[in-house]
Amino acid sequence: MNNIIRSVFALSLALVAVNITQAQSSPSTKAGPYGAAKISPIAGAGEAKYWDYLNFDQERGLLFASLGSHMAVINAATGKMAADITGMVRNHGVALVPSVGRGFISDGDEGSVVIFDLKTFAVLGKIKVDEDADGIQYDPVSNKVWVVAGDANSITPIAANVDPKTGKAESPVALGGKPEFFQMDYQGKAYVNLTDKNEVAVIDTKTAKVVARWSAAPGGGNTAMAIDREHHRLFLGCRNPQKLIVMDANNGRVISDCPIGEGCDAVVFDDGYVFASTRDGNLAVNHETSPGKFELLQTIPTKFWCGTMAVDPKTHTIYLPTSDFEIRPNSFARVDKGALIKPDSFVIVTVSRSGK
8 A cells, every 4th residue: 555655646746747847848938039018007098998909100109099989199109198089989990091191090889980180180070881890901002991890791991082071981892701800911902800700801902802711710700810911921819719820811721820818809910920919918929930830939918908909010019008997897708888997097018029
């Protein structure tokens, strides 16, 4: 009996040693090129019952943060408010078009796109689109701003030089599924996440037609997307299962997948690294370790509900918005009606290269 006990004890110690060794060698615990997150309160950002996409204006160093009823414009260097664009119901994203001096904000609950002046931030007018207008991007090939509408299962083009007072959007393109975030390749193609179909729809922006549909498997519930235009790759942030999918943008072939956290709402590609921000308060940093093979390099704790983000491609700093909750949401799907956000608690979380 004593020999049996000693054998079991020795085996237990061996298993513990193996677990410790595995934890120490896990990619998520290794030191990587990015340091710990820093939290900066944004004074004067006003009420934030909701927040969505974040956009970085590299030319002027400004962050555009969608805060539901208004768009906060923040000086990224100082953390101070540069402007506040008001008059919306539930905004989602912004597309900046310097060639015409305009910005375009998707206002989902109103089913409109708000056009504003990039210099003065004054609202110039609104263009009616389908309800639940969400992700929005500018395509230089067609010289149009494209906006997806989740409930309408559509994507709608708007001429960048449209008359903001009397102009209209062009006819929406039926997608056959619920769109979320999307990307442009700047060569005449738009790649749209269809989150309820676990697919990517490919749009020819010159003909405004769906030309391909690609499966996101082994991912699903694909909501976020980034693009590497040089190497023709798409990066899909999936919620069910929780994966980062690396896809060939030429043919839709999935070439790699990596684990990520819960509630992914944004993916960013920058300088060879792929970042997936998740509402559980983690930032996954992935890197290509061999041709076509991506692996998790770091997992950086951020802050609860840091789901979206933007990057400064010059400094490689990552910016993530969030607020504190009195009552947290019941799930990572969205800020539900039972959740309660603390007033004046809006912050920008930054993650920078180590030593910067």
